[in-house]
Amino acid sequence: MLESEDMATEFTGTGDPARSMALLWRTPPGADSRPGPKTTLDVDRIVAAAVALADADGLSALSMRRVAAELGVAAMTLYTHVPGKGELLDLMLDAVLGELHPDERLLTAGPWRARLEALARANWDFFLRHPWALHVSTGRPPLGPGLMRKYELELRAVDGLGLPEVQMDLLVTLVNGFVRGTVGGVHEKAAAERVTGISEDQWWAATEPYVAQVFDAERFPTAARVGPVAGEELGAYDPRRSFEFGLARLLDGIGVLVDTGPAGLSAGGTPT
Amino acid sequence: MLESEDMATEFTGTGDPARSMALLWRTPPGADSRPGPKTTLDVDRIVAAAVALADADGLSALSMRRVAAELGVAAMTLYTHVPGKGELLDLMLDAVLGELHPDERLLTAGPWRARLEALARANWDFFLRHPWALHVSTGRPPLGPGLMRKYELELRAVDGLGLPEVQMDLLVTLVNGFVRGTVGGVHEKAAAERVTGISEDQWWAATEPYVAQVFDAERFPTAARVGPVAGEELGAYDPRRSFEFGLARLLDGIGVLVDTGPAGLSAGGTPT
DNA sequence: ACCATCTCCGTACGGCGTACGTTGTTGCCC
DNA sequence: GGGCAACAACGTACGCCGTACGGAGATGGT
Incomplete structure (x- = not known):
């Protein structure tokens, strides 16, 4: 056979709803200025890249490695901003749901x-x-x-x-x-x-x-x-x-x- | 996060519809007796094992390796009887569809x-x-x-x-x-x-x-x-x-x- | 007896998600 | 200004996946 595209039905929830909700509502976790290097990445950029990738090539092409590559970043870097692929999918979904019904x-x-x-x-x-x-x-x-x-x-x-x-x-x-x-x-x-x-x-x-x-x-x-x-x-x-x-x-x-x-x-x- | 179960939506068709149809309708390919060892496996047994596995543990647990293990056979042995995972899924689907509407x-x-x-x-x-x-x-x-x-x-x-x-x-x-x-x-x-x-x-x-x-x-x-x-x-x-x-x-x-x-x-x- | 043919399977490749530990940067406090 | 705790970025590695490929051994027809 040729291929087997898997449109993965993946799951929300890390077992840590607090983290998920904070991400969905973009509630920054802590203080205004904290030690550590400036981030080159943020959740919005990751979500946008992931959505673009999924729109273009389907869910089967959506891998953490590919999203990272699209952003010019190592794969594991994504995990600094997002707990895992499941949460990323939730963020993607909520993001695109927001564009529904532009004319209320x-x-x-x-x-x-x-x-x-x-x-x-x-x-x-x-x-x-x-x-x-x-x-x-x-x-x-x-x-x-x-x-x-x-x-x-x-x-x-x-x-x-x-x-x-x-x-x-x-x-x-x-x-x-x-x-x-x-x-x-x-x-x-x-x-x-x-x-x-x-x-x-x-x-x-x-x-x-x-x-x-x-x-x-x-x-x-x-x-x-x-x-x-x-x-x-x-x-x-x-x-x-x-x-x-x-x-x-x-x-x-x-x-x-x-x-x-x-x-x-x-x-x-x-x-x- | 915990896991990401992927209910893969996979595809039919090897590009060789003849092979797929022959498998679906269990049309044996050739002569009655041919050289080569007796088979320990057949399509029905593979399909049955795969369906049992998917019923029990979900589509994400359905891997060629697991099906083979369930049958006490090496993974690659399945490919003697089935062209690939996509075709196996087709066979599984058609098999269970057959049990619908028992009382016509x-x-x-x-x-x-x-x-x-x-x-x-x-x-x-x-x-x-x-x-x-x-x-x-x-x-x-x-x-x-x-x-x-x-x-x-x-x-x-x-x-x-x-x-x-x-x-x-x-x-x-x-x-x-x-x-x-x-x-x-x-x-x-x-x-x-x-x-x-x-x-x-x-x-x-x-x-x-x-x-x-x-x-x-x-x-x-x-x-x-x-x-x-x-x-x-x-x-x-x-x-x-x-x-x-x-x-x-x-x-x-x-x-x-x-x-x-x-x-x-x-x-x-x-x-x- | 030979051999073409077939089943079975060991190995290997390139993908995946992500656990873990290291590196180097940054801001705060003394 | 020097030190340090906290943080982002990332390299490596593990255990999965589907399956290409080639070898080994069994079989039936001639």
Whole structure:
């Protein structure tokens, strides 16, 4: 095989949340002037270099050594400013999250459907711009200024609809989850193409004969009927189209909730 | 920091689709009896060992050396049977996909809403059982028997609704994408806990004071109002609840499409 | 009996994250 | 101004990773 690009899902948290929070909020640790040589580096420069690298070459190209090299510095020097790669990823993520929703009014003014659509499209574009962000764990989110701002603005997109607070949170999570799921397709296609050097068309052209050889139309009648049509109309699998189609369905469904009111909640009650 | 578990998103395809397809469909390459020693290993045993390892310890623990060790064999021996790690992942994925939807009738009989719900729940459970599957690229899917069967059965779940073929495909993709996006939360929480050894509660207890210190309720009024409520009711963020809530919204939205008929399509038209 | 062919595997290369200890600079205090 | 504690920068090394390569020994067909 050619390569195996690993879009690492890495983790936040050093076990020392204090250090992480101090870094995220750029709270300098101590006094104004202290002994020791002047630093040639700072957290912002490291984060900026790392983001640029990940944007350009993907998360698999993001190594401490490469970031250091980009900054003209030895690898271990980074560890003076950042506890490890995990924390660096958190800092990167919070940094780029901060650039989301530059025009706040798109989320806070107008009818709810337009606001939620703006939310979804902004996140879609965001993940296209920073595909690596998809693969940074959200299990322990970096509670920095970027994420806080995003959460606030996105909550405003579902505010004033008469929904209980819990449902506001659930709605934001739902739309974000949908975007995450859908945008993955674009990213993985692009990454596959970059890594293998083989275009989507080339790959399919090479693979299709073997599919034809092995595919049993009697066992898979529905696939035999739908597959070709979908393949031709969507170009095998068109994530952009999936996004538009899915978003419309999703907003329709949310509309049912908003119109009926929270009392008409048809599910989402107690788990198990 | 402690560790950085990397749920590698790795890629299919050696550039030799023939070899991949032959492996996926277990098409033996040549004659019945050929020179050379008997093999102690076969593809099925390798795949089974690899799946067991990934299920138990996560994708980051899945190294060729570990799989080989599990089989009592030298690392390089695996390469006699499998071209590389990428192909092994494809084989693993197709293998576990084959166990989806054991009861076909859940997808093929009954009202459409129940069928789609069964589809979603089956995939939800599947990703809980094999969390690593989330992180194997779908950009170039392994076109093996497992995936084919899944595609066929899931298409049947949206068959007979009077929808055009393209929309059947889009609907299956939509529900699957939703599940993928939502289940990620569970997985990443569990993985974070396993890797760091710190429980969700411990982490939040350690982090919360620093949040309180830095959070500005005037800048983030909506978050200040919603966050605590959602936090208390959902336990910070409860993916199970998000799934139930989101699924209900999604099915409502699909219901609008199904009831209105494809003519009433409110979006999903031409891209750009 | 030969030999082409195949399985298995030991070694090695270049990557990774990062622990550890050294070097040399700096500001504070006496 | 001299000394020293604190600090940034960094060289080396360890244990991982995927896998290229070539050798050794077993096998079946001729």
